[in-house]
Ligand SMILES: Nc1ncnc2c1ncn2[C@@H]1O[C@H](COP(=O)(O)OP(=O)(O)O)[C@@H](O)[C@H]1O
């Protein structure tokens with residue numbers, strides 16, 4: 001018997017035993033991106049996000065095309081909304097300010113919550129692990145793909161807003177919050193910078209969602225929990241009595257991105273926000289790792 | 300080299316035990332040895348701990364106590380070096396319904412860092428061809444029938460040349476034609492020298508394709524060894540076919556044959572003790588005027604072996 005199998009085993013060994021040195025090949029990451037962005041669900045989330053700036057743009061256009069161009073808004077509108085009619089570029093800032101509190105993090109919560117738990121409920125997790133994807137590698141890949149989704153989702157909002165703004169309103173020099181004037185090109189750079197900061201603001205909830213995703217074998221439960229946590233945190237952030245803990249809520253300094261529209265830029269809150277996102281990523285990333293690498297995969 | 304350290308056994312477990320979180324003792328002190336090159340049947344009724352054992356062998360769950368070695372390496376510690384040489388089908392196939400069959404395989408192959416991306420498309424095509432899914436490769440997996448899903452799962456296990464294939468109830472839910480296809484594929488793979496570890500709750504499946512077998516019941520190993528020896532371990536039956544069953548039974552009883560059962564066209568009983576020559580027994584029957592149509596000892600089946608081991612039939616659920 002050992003004679004009989006010596007030949008084929010030998011052949012296999014020569015061909016493929018050199019388990020290639022590059023453990024961290026990008027193949028899995030690429031596959032993860034393809035798998036994520038080919039899903040109908042992902043595309044639907046992006047479509048909803050793209051719809052927000054279009055709707056805001058049309059609403060502002062209709063509102064102001066009447067005889068009262070200096071309406072000034074009902075007071076409670078998103079930041080920058082009053083300036084859109086003068087400069088379509090402001091639709092980018094408005095759309096990001098409008099989607100950051102809920103639509104964007106909700107979309108990220110869905111993708112992050114589903115990351116591991118969705119594979120578990122489909123049963124595909126066990127096949128990825130026996131492939132063998134490696135638990136740490138798979139988790140890192142999932143996190144990287146989720147962060148890519150954060151970036152893509154934010155850029156979709158920004159790009160749609162820019163296109164809508166350019167179509168419906170004039171473009172031109174930008175008046176900053178501080179009252180100074182910057183050229184349109186400089187304004188575009190600021191817009192891109194703001195989009196990047198908004199994407200980075202989602203790093204915290206992405207890590208939280210990934211952690212939740214390692215706790216259950218139900219994709220739906222993980223997504224619902226993550227979105228539920230988002231809503232809870234947003235509510236807690238509104239209760240004045242809780243001001244002591246509010247600086248530690250991941251959403252507390254989200255709107256600090258507006259400080260990029262000051263001249264000179266006011267960095268204090270921006271840095272605090274990014275630091276907090278990093279802290280969430282470290283804490284919940286480690287928790288997810290500890291949980292996932294020790295977990296029995298029975299689904 | 301992994302091949303030399305593996306020695307004669309591809310899977311080796313020592314006192315392997317798993318108690319699930321809920322307190323369920325699913326596998327209890329399992330000592331299993333799977334020889335290289337064998338088609339090893341892992342037999343047991345539903346709930347006897349087959350899947351749990353396979354999950355431990357594949358590093359999906361950690362044993363509560365005991366140890367397991369696969370291809371000579373300890374599991375779950377060596378998953379990264381061992382599993383590229385192992386193809387597995389565990390508890391049925393699992394696929395991305397929104398991806399095509401081909402893209403499912405590409406996804407699973409990308410997950411293996413040892414797989415060469417340059418040969419990926421070619422290997423995927425070969426695997427699809429091997430299980431007869433080339434024509435359906437572009438269809439979304441959610442449109443596949445159960446048999447096609449099962450075959451796609453097998454194709455995923457065949458993306459690379461493997462030294463060990465672990466197939467957990469690969470014919471579950473298939474129609475007889477599908478079962479035959481899977482079995483012939485298993486035989487074909489085994490003839491290439493791949494060791495196949497095949498779990499099943501179907502006795503005849505094990506008897507048809509396996510060279511070795513282990514029998515599980517309620518988490519414990521009852522026996523293991525070459526299939527021929529296992530069956531030989533149980534005693535066969537002496538079977539006499541005759542139109543005179545009454546007379547035959549009387550003669551056999553006089554000669555000390557125990558446990559006689561008389562039917563319309565014959566008598567069966569325990570085979571005589573090794574001291575008695577079967578030919579003498581037959582001569583005695585004929586001398587007593589019994590017209591003998593057939594005479595012999597029927598080889599025991601694996602089922603007889605199982606009944607002898609457990610004292611019960613095979614269909615008991617755990
Ligand atoms: N994830 C789990 N949690 C708790 N108990 C389990 C789990 N999976 C299986 N069991 C129990 O362990 C025992 C063995 O199950 P299993 O290994 O699936 O058997 P088999 O594959 O032979 O049908 C059964 O009693 C089953 O109920």
Ligand SMILES: [Mg+2]
Pocket residue numbers: 346349350351390467468
């Ligand atoms: Mg099972």
